[in-house]
Amino acid sequence: xxxxxxxxxxxxxxxxxxxxxxxxxxxxxxxxxxxxxxxxxxxxxxxxxxxxxxxxxxxxxxxxxxxxxxxxxxxxxxxxxxxxxxxxxxxxxxxxxxxxxxxxxxxxxxxxxxxxxxxxxxxxxxxxxxxxxxxxxxxxxxxxxxxxxxxxxxx
Amino acid sequence: xxxxxxxxxxxxxxxxxxxxxxxxxxxxxxxxxxxxxxxxxxxxxxxxxxxxxxxxxxxxxxxxxxxxxxxxxxxxxxxxxxxxxxxxxxxxxxxxxxxxxxxxxxxxxxxxxxxxxxxxxxxxxxxxxxxxxxxxxxxxxxxxxxxxxxxxxxx
DNA sequence: ATCCATGCAAACCCTTTGCAGTCCA
DNA sequence: TGGACTGCAAAGGGTTTGCATGGAT
Numbered sequence: 001x002x003x004x005x006x007x008x009x010x011x012x013x014x015x016x017x018x019x020x021x022x023x024x025x026x027x028x029x030x031x032x033x034x035x036x037x038x039x040x041x042x043x044x045x046x047x048x049x050x051x052x053x054x055x056x057x058x059x060x061x062x063x064x065x066x067x068x069x070x071x072x073x074x075x076x077x078x079x080x081x082x083x084x085x086x087x088x089x090x091x092x093x094x095x096x097x098x099x100x101x102x103x104x105x106x107x108x109x110x111x112x113x114x115x116x117x118x119x120x121x122x123x124x125x126x127x128x129x130x131x132x133x134x135x136x137x138x139x140x141x142x143x144x145x146x147x148x149x150x151x152x153x154x155x
Numbered sequence: 156x157x158x159x160x161x162x163x164x165x166x167x168x169x170x171x172x173x174x175x176x177x178x179x180x181x182x183x184x185x186x187x188x189x190x191x192x193x194x195x196x197x198x199x200x201x202x203x204x205x206x207x208x209x210x211x212x213x214x215x216x217x218x219x220x221x222x223x224x225x226x227x228x229x230x231x232x233x234x235x236x237x238x239x240x241x242x243x244x245x246x247x248x249x250x251x252x253x254x255x256x257x258x259x260x261x262x263x264x265x266x267x268x269x270x271x272x273x274x275x276x277x278x279x280x281x282x283x284x285x286x287x288x289x290x291x292x293x294x295x296x297x298x299x300x301x302x303x304x305x306x307x308x309x310x
Numbered sequence: 311a312t313c314c315a316t317g318c319a320a321a322c323c324c325t326t327t328g329c330a331g332t333c334c335a
Numbered sequence: 336t337g338g339a340c341t342g343c344a345a346a347g348g349g350t351t352t353g354c355a356t357g358g359a360t
Binding site for chain 3: 068069073
């Protein structure tokens with residue numbers, strides 16, 4: 001019923017080489033007809049280099065040579081093509097991170113900002129049933145879980 | 156495990172008299188030390204008159220005689236005191252509505268905009284367990300369910 | 311040679327804030 | 336009467352857009 005989650009923070013598992021991730025994304029975008037440009041690559045590299053959910057503004061700051069609009073456009077492109085996902089913090093702060101799988105939810109640490117994927121296998125079925133009980137046909141949902149990660153609990 | 160929901164749309168159940176709702180809220184705010192003013196009353200009345208989740212802007216438009224800042228301040232006060240809650244639509248459109256109970260979630264119709272309370276009794280426990288499995292201590296969560304309400308499915 | 315992508319700046323939207331005047335309690 | 340509340344307008348932040356230039360295919 002409940003599955004563990006794999007932590008994304010770089011404390012434990014080094015992620016796949018960033019360059020490979022970037023190349024893969026560029027390739028997928030190319031298949032969709034999007035061009036391979038220098039600024040785009042820089043944006044994607046910067047996204048891939050982040051370990052925790054980040055804001056568009058932070059990304060802009062880390063990419064002084066790329067126009068703000070390009071960063072936002074790149075981010076939107078990644079979200080639209082499913083390469084990245086939006087993460088909404090408790091205070092409605094909107095952040096982004098690479099998608100590590102299809103549809104999933106996030107565990108967000110309010111202390112260090114780390115995120116982990118939350119896998120609640122039957123959550124969707126349960127929500128669908130509850131919606132049906134109210135006469136609704138569920139088409140989607142948004143779920144974020146806030147708290148403290150293991151490391152921050154210890155400290 | 157799964158409970159039905161009570162629809163808030165005014166199509167079926169007429170809500171308790173708006174005036175009574177307003178008086179009750181004013182009274183509760185008064186207990187908290189907030190003053191009973193004309194603009195505040197107008198804002199609360201307008202909120203109570205809404206059947207579906209509404210935006211702050213819509214509320215402003217329906218209250219041409221009340222300053223925009225006052226509307227926003229009133230809305231914030233209602234949320235902070237638990238009288239109203241925020242509802243986040245799929246496109247990140249932020250809306251508000253009266254709270255009909257303590258902590259709960261919403262079923263939101265993307266067609267007509269109606270909302271209903273979603274009651275998934277064990278959802279919180281399940282999320283807490285899933286979080287614990289990942290080493291997280293859950294302190295809160297955000298959940299919205301999108302879809303179509305019964306009436307819009309028929310049409 | 312296309313026409314997509316970029317950069318800049320301005321525009322935009324939504325919300326909050328500063329401040330002087332107003333009005334409950 | 337004092338402090339909370341209001342209204343206006345201006346500031347704020349976060350994101351998008353218009354447009355001319357530049358670059359990938």
